[in-house]
Amino acid sequence: MPHKLVPQPKLIFEKSSPGRVGCNLPVADTPEVDLKKALGPTRQSLHLPEVSELELIRHFTNLSHINYGIETGFYPLGSCTMKYNPKINERTAMIPGFTHIHPMQPADTVPGALEVLAQVQEFLCEICGFDSICLQPLAGAHGELTCLMLIRAYHESRGEGATRRVVLAPDSAHGTNPASAAMVGYTVKTIPTDASGGCDMAALTTALDETVAAFMVTNPSTLGLFETQIEEICRLVHEAGGQVFCDGANMNAMVGTTRPGDHGFDCMHLNLHKTFSTPHGGGGPGCGAIGLKAHLEPFQPVPVVIRNKEGKVELDDRRPHSIGRVSAYFGQFLMEVRALTYLSAYGKERMADISRHAVLNANYVKARLKDVLPAAHDRPCMHECVLTAQEYKKGGVRALDISKRLIDYGFHPPTNYFPLIVPEAIMIEPTETECKETLDAFCDALIAICEEARTNPDLLHDAPTTQIVGRLDEASAVKNLDVRWRAPQKVGV
Amino acid sequence: MLDTIGVETIDDLFVEIPDSLKFKGELNLPSALNEYQLYLKMALLARQNLDATKADWYLGAGLYDRYIPASVAAVISRGEFLTSYTPYQPELSQGYLQTIYEFQSMIAELYGMDVANASMYDGSTSMAEAAIMASGVTGRHKIVISEAVHPHYRQVLDTYCWANGLHVEVIRHNNGATTDFSTVDDQAACVIVGYPNFFGVIEDLDAARTAARKAGALFIVAADPTAMALLKPPGEFDADIVVGEGQPLGVAMGYGGPLVGLFACKQEYVRRIPGRIVGRTHDAQGRSGFVMTLRTREQDIRREKATSNICTNEALMALATTVYMIALGKNGLQSVATSTVRNTQYAREKLSSAGGKIKFPGNVFGEFVLELPKPADEVQRRLIDQNIMAGLPLGPYYKGLDHCLLVAVTEVRTKDQIDRYAAALAEVLK
Numbered sequence: 001m002p003h004k005l006v007p008q009p010k011l012i013f014e015k016s017s018p019g020r021v022g023c024n025l026p027v028a029d030t031p032e033v034d035l036k037k038a039l040g041p042t043r044q045s046l047h048l049p050e051v052s053e054l055e056l057i058r059h060f061t062n063l064s065h066i067n068y069g070i071e072t073g074f075y076p077l078g079s080c081t082m083k084y085n086p087k088i089n090e091r092t093a094m095i096p097g098f099t100h101i102h103p104m105q106p107a108d109t110v111p112g113a114l115e116v117l118a119q120v121q122e123f124l125c126e127i128c129g130f131d132s133i134c135l136q137p138l139a140g141a142h143g144e145l146t147c148l149m150l151i152r153a154y155h156e157s158r159g160e161g162a163t164r165r166v167v168l169a170p171d172s173a174h175g176t177n178p179a180s181a182a183m184v185g186y187t188v189k190t191i192p193t194d195a196s197g198g199c200d201m202a203a204l205t206t207a208l209d210e211t212v213a214a215f216m217v218t219n220p221s222t223l224g225l226f227e228t229q230i231e232e233i234c235r236l237v238h239e240a241g242g243q244v245f246c247d248g249a250n251m252n253a254m255v256g257t258t259r260p261g262d263h264g265f266d267c268m269h270l271n272l273h274k275t276f277s278t279p280h281g282g283g284g285p286g287c288g289a290i291g292l293k294a295h296l297e298p299f300q301p302v303p304v305v306i307r308n309k310e311g312k313v314e315l316d317d318r319r320p321h322s323i324g325r326v327s328a329y330f331g332q333f334l335m336e337v338r339a340l341t342y343l344s345a346y347g348k349e350r351m352a353d354i355s356r357h358a359v360l361n362a363n364y365v366k367a368r369l370k371d372v373l374p375a376a377h378d379r380p381c382m383h384e385c386v387l388t389a390q391e392y393k394k395g396g397v398r399a400l401d402i403s404k405r406l407i408d409y410g411f412h413p414p415t416n417y418f419p420l421i422v423p424e425a426i427m428i429e430p431t432e433t434e435c436k437e438t439l440d441a442f443c444d445a446l447i448a449i450c451e452e453a454r455t456n457p458d459l460l461h462d463a464p465t466t467q468i469v470g471r472l473d474e475a476s477a478v479k480n481l482d483v484r485w486r487a488p489q490k491v492g493v
Numbered sequence: 494m495l496d497t498i499g500v501e502t503i504d505d506l507f508v509e510i511p512d513s514l515k516f517k518g519e520l521n522l523p524s525a526l527n528e529y530q531l532y533l534k535m536a537l538l539a540r541q542n543l544d545a546t547k548a549d550w551y552l553g554a555g556l557y558d559r560y561i562p563a564s565v566a567a568v569i570s571r572g573e574f575l576t577s578y579t580p581y582q583p584e585l586s587q588g589y590l591q592t593i594y595e596f597q598s599m600i601a602e603l604y605g606m607d608v609a610n611a612s613m614y615d616g617s618t619s620m621a622e623a624a625i626m627a628s629g630v631t632g633r634h635k636i637v638i639s640e641a642v643h644p645h646y647r648q649v650l651d652t653y654c655w656a657n658g659l660h661v662e663v664i665r666h667n668n669g670a671t672t673d674f675s676t677v678d679d680q681a682a683c684v685i686v687g688y689p690n691f692f693g694v695i696e697d698l699d700a701a702r703t704a705a706r707k708a709g710a711l712f713i714v715a716a717d718p719t720a721m722a723l724l725k726p727p728g729e730f731d732a733d734i735v736v737g738e739g740q741p742l743g744v745a746m747g748y749g750g751p752l753v754g755l756f757a758c759k760q761e762y763v764r765r766i767p768g769r770i771v772g773r774t775h776d777a778q779g780r781s782g783f784v785m786t787l788r789t790r791e792q793d794i795r796r797e798k799a800t801s802n803i804c805t806n807e808a809l810m811a812l813a814t815t816v817y818m819i820a821l822g823k824n825g826l827q828s829v830a831t832s833t834v835r836n837t838q839y840a841r842e843k844l845s846s847a848g849g850k851i852k853f854p855g856n857v858f859g860e861f862v863l864e865l866p867k868p869a870d871e872v873q874r875r876l877i878d879q880n881i882m883a884g885l886p887l888g889p890y891y892k893g894l895d896h897c898l899l900v901a902v903t904e905v906r907t908k909d910q911i912d913r914y915a916a917a918l919a920e921v922l923k
């Protein structure tokens with residue numbers, strides 16, 4: 001189990017030696033020019049590292065060895081859907097006919113690209129039960145933002161833009177929900193969760209009035225529970241003149257099994273970088289998409305990708321009610337290529353396997369851990385389970401300590417302290433791509449750690465001890481802010 | 494597994510979904526494909542596109558056909574990077590965190606600024622967030638922007654500003670440059686100019702800065718990173734915030750995504766930056782390490798009071814630009830920029846003697862506006878037939894520029910290719 005400790009890596013700047021270049025670059029064969037005359041004011045110095053290609057490759061290879069990905073091991077990070085990213089998707093996304101095209105070239109020179117966009121939209125419309133899909137948002141939060149903009153445009157079109165200024169979000173909502181609402185100028189009101197883990201209907205009913213623009217609901221909730229009252233919630237919000245947005249970060253629980261469009265939602269965002277397996281890349285690129293019911297379509301970002309009656313895909317920017325663009329081009333195109341490859345691999349026959357196996361794996365982990373880490377709510381979970389480590393707190397062990405100890409056992413920790421309403425939350429999302437043996441090894445490790453928590457809590461407090469660094473001093477990082485390297489000042493030259 | 498859970502079938506796990514909401518029947522989707530079929534399907538779609546390996550490419554307008562060293566793909570396709578999440582667990586993410594620190598260092602250096610963040614979605618949203626930040630800093634609600642900033646960026650800015658209750662005022666360009674700063678007054682939160690601007694013209698940043706200072710507005714520059722290898726950086730013009738699109742630094746054009754937004758600013762605004770920042774610290778044993786820092790700006794902690802709603806950013810593309818900047822280093826980046834200038838100057842001469850006219854008088858980097866005796870889209874079509882992607886017709890974006898083509902000439906073009914373009918153009922204009 002203990003890892004071989006590698007030496008502290010140097011910064012690339014510290015490996016630099018004047019004159020080295022790490023690539024044999026193309027050089028112009030056109031006449032030389034006087035740069036000062038051609039450009040005007042030029043710069044005096046430029047401190048970039050100068051290394052050979054071998055030094056560069058070693059630098060990043062060694063850094064990769066102190067970084068953990070899905071391909072390193074189990075990554076049960078709740079709410080993030082860390083499923084395997086099939087290699088075929090990487091291969092198709094590298095075809096020059098996709099990588100070397102420009103978003104401003106004439107549309108009729110890229111029919112294949114437009115076809116990719118249209119097919120992703122068509123797959124997602126069918127899977128989610130919406131009337132249209134827009135792929136322009138670049139990540140989940142960007143999709144939330146876009147949906148709220150559409151909702152605002154919709155209310156404005158009905159003369160209610162000035163009065164509907166409140167967005168409701170549950171206390172279990174992800175932080176991006178209230179933050180996105182604020183970026184559309186909305187005031188956020190929090191709706192509590194009831195004892196069973198569902199929406200507190202009494203509180204919702206009280207909050208609903210003519211000032212409410214929308215209710216942002218995550219389904220399944222961030223507690224990993226299906227919102228059983230969702231039809232009633234949508235009915236009530238609609239009756240009050242509001243719109244219902246679905247945070248679709250948890251779509252993995254529903255693919256092929258149930259469709260948010262059928263629940264009564266007006267719009268939703270999807271994280272293709274979760275549900276549809278585009279790789280997270282260490283924190284991005286994300287790949288957002290939004291689903292819309294027909295009444296929101298007129299407001300969607302331009303250009304709209306549509307398939308005409310003859311089956312040809314076209315760009316439509318004659319949309320007088322559109323909110324405009326939310327990003328510069330057509331969304332994360334090469335991620336859409338990966339997503340289409342993924343969706344095509346599952347097709348109609350296998351699509352539901354995604355949610356069925358994801359839910360099976362989560363319930364299995366929950367069942368195996370129930371004696372040491374009970375679920376926050378004793379209900380069947382969906383694609384993830386939220387457990388609580390509260391009983392260890394009196395012995396001085398926190399959820400974070402348990403997570404850090406998992407690192408020493410060779411696993412990536414689950415999500416901690418989210419959702420905020422569960423004390424000492426441990427949120428585990430195994431995903432459907434893991435086998436029983438991996439889940440068992442992980443559960444065995446957690447059971448052993450919970451035993452250590454009782455008998456030898458310092459093992460947990462000191463963890464991790466197997467990595468290149470131990471727990472880092474975050475307060476000091478803020479106090480002695482060091483966010484960049486600077487070239488040493490030359491003295492006395 | 495079902496035994497352990499205590500149910501008989503997988504269906505039993507879905508009891509909480511009301512029966513009326515369960516999807517019944519068959520999804521209206523194509524049949525599942527095997528791996529061979531998948532590749533074939535996607536390769537056939539890719540084949541229908543006219544890509545920059547099949548034509549001589551002069552279409553830029555913010556995204557450029559530059560050479561990307563092989564080392565870039567080799568690094569970013571490593572599974573440890575590609576398949577990791579945001580580095581919330583720093584002990585397991587030191588490799589990535591260090592690359593982000595290196596990225597921030599190089600972007601700050603390139604722009605001549607104090608600090609840079611870990612990336613934004615793309616150049617356009619980076620610019621929109623800079624405007625919102627300027628409004629937060631100044632408490633003012635008017636955003637002044639030059640018309641010679643990328644038209645799509647300005648559309649994104651309009652959308653974000655509408656949502657945030659900000660008002661956008663556009664400065665008309667004067668012969669391709671931004672010169673009239675009369676609307677930068679004590680109501681203005683900021684003034685935004687391009688460097689070089691959308692037409693390739695190198696703006697006079699001194700004039701813009703002076704106007705901003707007089708009005709107490711922030712000075713924001715949207716700058717092309719490649720040009721920074723040679724041009725005096727915006728930081729030396731005392732810019733408050735610099736944003737840009739990082740694609741030219743080793744990211745594929747990819748039909749416009751994924752890209753990477755660059756965001757840098759002065760130290761005094763560091764606590765207002767949107768998005769993630771990585772900082773250096775140490776553990777209990779004094780070993781140096783990296784963490785995400787100034788976290789109380791972010792949505793997961795501050796919720797509706799966060800500096801932005803951004804969560805997932807463009808880490809992998811930022812890593813690509815990091816590898817690119819290191820592979821090229823100081824000399825390589827300057828060589829790419831110098832070759833770009835040489836090729837651009839040569840194309841300016843050749844195309845203007847082939848019947849085009851240089852539309853705007855200012856100095857340019859890498860791109861210029863060519864005025865033609867015929868509608869530019871018509872000329873573009875004719876040249877596409879000869880596998881020349883001649884540039885961007887400006888008619889749809891600027892009134893009165895129907896006959897103008899925005900021509901980008903990067904370091905990968907050759908003298909022969911430019912000569913061929915000039916000959917073909919002369920033929921089309923005959």
Ligand SMILES: Cc1ncc(COP(=O)(O)O)c(C=O)c1O
Pocket residue numbers: 079080139140141142174176218222247249250271286287803804805
């Ligand atoms: C429930 C939930 N909503 C929204 C988001 C935001 O998505 P993104 O990070 O792609 O912006 C996330 C993930 O971070 C999430 O877990």
